[in-house]
Amino acid sequence: MKVSELGEFGLIDLLAKMAGGGDERLLIGIGDDAAAWRGDDSIQLASVDSFIEGVHFTPETTPWQDVGWKALAINLSDIAAMGGIPRYALVSLSLPDDTEVEDIAALYTGMLNLAKQYGVSIIGGDISRAPMVAISITILGSSPAQKILTRSSARPGETVAVTGKLGAAAAGMELLKSQRRLDPEADTRLKNAFLHPTPRIAEGLLLVEQGVKTAIDISDGLVADLSQIGKASQVGARIEVERVPVEPAVKTAFGERALELALSGGEDYELLFTASSEIVERLKKAASVPVTAIGEIVAGKGVSLVDKAGNPFKLEKAGWEHFDQR
Amino acid sequence: MKVSELGEFGLIDLLAKMAGGGDERLLIGIGDDAAAWRGDDSIQLASVDSFIEGVHFTPETTPWQDVGWKALAINLSDIAAMGGIPRYALVSLSLPDDTEVEDIAALYTGMLNLAKQYGVSIIGGDISRAPMVAISITILGSSPAQKILTRSSARPGETVAVTGKLGAAAAGMELLKSQRRLDPEADTRLKNAFLHPTPRIAEGLLLVEQGVKTAIDISDGLVADLSQIGKASQVGARIEVERVPVEPAVKTAFGERALELALSGGEDYELLFTASSEIVERLKKAASVPVTAIGEIVAGKGVSLVDKAGNPFKLEKAGWEHFDQR
Structure with a gap:
């Protein structure tokens, strides 16, 4: 009808x-x-x-x-x-x-x-x-705790951490748009990450309970969303790219591009947050999803990416923005 | 830019x-x-x-x-x-x-x-x-009074009333779409009714204060919106078309079509409500905009339009609906 x-x-x-x-x-x-x-x-x-x-x-x-x-x-x-x-x-x-x-x-x-x-x-x-x-x-x-997570409360010295694994949604979107087929399980997992994201409600509540003050959800991409925290908090951030938790199926299917998808793909809807290293350690134990420390908040501005040796890591495109200047 | x-x-x-x-x-x-x-x-x-x-x-x-x-x-x-x-x-x-x-x-x-x-x-x-x-x-x-106006509380025997004058917005829209020009004052008044509707916040609060329980704002048209009250309250309504307050500039500019615009034009954003005749009388005195009784709620269903003699009044189109069945 x-x-x-x-x-x-x-x-x-x-x-x-x-x-x-x-x-x-x-x-x-x-x-x-x-x-x-x-x-x-x-x-x-x-x-x-x-x-x-x-x-x-x-x-x-x-x-x-x-x-x-x-x-x-x-x-x-x-x-x-x-x-x-x-x-x-x-x-x-x-x-x-x-x-x-x-x-x-x-x-x-x-x-x-x-x-x-x-x-x-x-x-x-x-x-x-x-x-x-x-x-x-x-x-x-x-907010049951009368406390909320904002973008503007990050302080230099805090650890930057993230829930879950990244890159799956962007990988799933590419698979949906292409004729390429992976093995059925990986194919389903990645497409599902794009089609059926899981809002991290319980994790958000847990962050508040454990004393976290700063968070954002990853919609535009890890780097782009961390930039939002940096801008709102007037701080910079440094990410050690090897520590970023990339969804294993993305690595298998996309090889070298997996890290790029995890850093800038977006739509993972995981929580990106900053807190003391003690709080992050407590959260690793308390959360029912992986919690991974990936870098730290620094004085200054901008998000810098470094590899294991501390050398700058170059990213083609930081994230997705409406009305992007290209 | x-x-x-x-x-x-x-x-x-x-x-x-x-x-x-x-x-x-x-x-x-x-x-x-x-x-x-x-x-x-x-x-x-x-x-x-x-x-x-x-x-x-x-x-x-x-x-x-x-x-x-x-x-x-x-x-x-x-x-x-x-x-x-x-x-x-x-x-x-x-x-x-x-x-x-x-x-x-x-x-x-x-x-x-x-x-x-x-x-x-x-x-x-x-x-x-x-x-x-x-x-x-x-x-x-x-709701400061802890009481709200709904569509579902109209009862047979209640008076149907409306704030303000009707038809100006629909007339203004027609003028904006046409090359026709009225005298400047009427032209401005009608176009303004369409472009700058006034939400009847104070009047809504007054209705609650005076004991009114049933109201809707006129967006789709008087008859269509009264039908919504009738449907939600499982009652019918009868409107005496001569009592409907038509904006004078609409009568001047549109002659015989003025009543049609007032009945079905919509977008006037006046309040259409039902209440006892006593309450409506009190509101006529208390409100800073005209309040006009235009008919009554009856048992049954549907909105009937009658002229002064009680004969059925025929309306071409009752109101505006998205996805209209035509």
Whole structure:
């Protein structure tokens, strides 16, 4: 069935039914002008709206269900990078007239699968006609510890560390775009890293608990995102490239390019953080994912890359930026 | 200067500077993974992200500053329709590579002009490259009275009433699209109604204070939006078309079509509400904008239009819906 056959309100009804209720503090979810819920001291409200004009688009490498998962995952990752617990999501959808309802239902299914894993309720949003599909999600969350992770609190002498292994998402994206096939297990693992990133919510909470103050999630690439911390904190950073934890399947499949993918590929959605070496040591033991020290915060500015011998390491492209100056 | 010359982060810096700080409860505004502020009992977080692919678009009838004003106004109107006070906005921008920075600065100026009027802080957002300009705004607000206006609480026997005068926005849009010119005052008034709608925040609060439980803002059109109340409340409604308050300049300029524009034109962003006749009488005296009773809620379903003699009034098109079935 086409969206144009179901109509906007039919589609909203469908999505509201799929999103369901289930939160006893929620007063108004999908279907009113704004969402409303009981806060600690007053009713809280939230609303999102789009204002869109445009032309045409179809997703190329990502099935609709994965689009939904990923659209939500990258948002949850932002809350993880604050050391918070996500709670509510508002979803703004822009859709072409001839979008298949089944595709949007699949997209919602992907989002809801992830939302359920993290106790997130989709409480509102809006739908607009547009020339191409666009999804804008707002997440509302809170910080149980009353402490948050920011980009601006890094200090010289702190260790730079990262959760998980890097490079898999960028490798997966290249595989999805190419005709190249690896052995099935590696192929699936890398593509999945790109399609189904895992927001590091538990790890973000653990960082706060252990006294970390500074973190960012790796979306644009390790070097680019560390530069963001450096800029916000007015410090520099040095990474020893051999210490960067590269996903083994990336090394196998991409050889010498693996390190470049880990340093600048982006979309891994791991947490990049700075803390004292003692805290990083404690985290290595406490975390259920690998935690690896990869360098340190220094006075000055900029991110420098060095090899084992301390010599500068040259990187072709530091990361991904919208409106890149090329 | 082109966005591509300034770069994403340069643009974020610019917008963060324009949005400024100024809220003492705000911990993190634009520039981190999520926005954070002290709530009543815990830190609150919010984040928005876009996920967009597409093609090309340019605004036709609306200067950039007005785009910004209107994009925010339609969101504030949603909070008004809940009887709430808007507090924070998150702005998701999708922009083509060759967008002029000046245009986006103008857009932000328009938003900030309105935001300041209503004490709203823009506390976050994201920017993506896209084939056309898209703006998705999330508003966070609260209800000081701990009571909200919903769509689902209308009861048979209640009076249907509306704030302000209707039809001006739709008339203004037609004028903007045509070569037709009215006398300068009427021309400006109608175009302004379309470009610069006023969210009825104070009126929404007044409705709650006076005991109103049911409201919606008129975005799709009087009849279409009243249908939404009817559907959510499982009731019908009858409108006496002669009682509908039509903006005088619309009558002058559009003659017989004025009523149609008022009934189905939409985008007036007035509040449409239901309440006892006593409450509506009190509101007529207490409100600083006109409040007009235009019909009543009845058992059953659907919105019927009648003329003075009680005969059915036929309307060509009830309102505007995305993905309309035509």
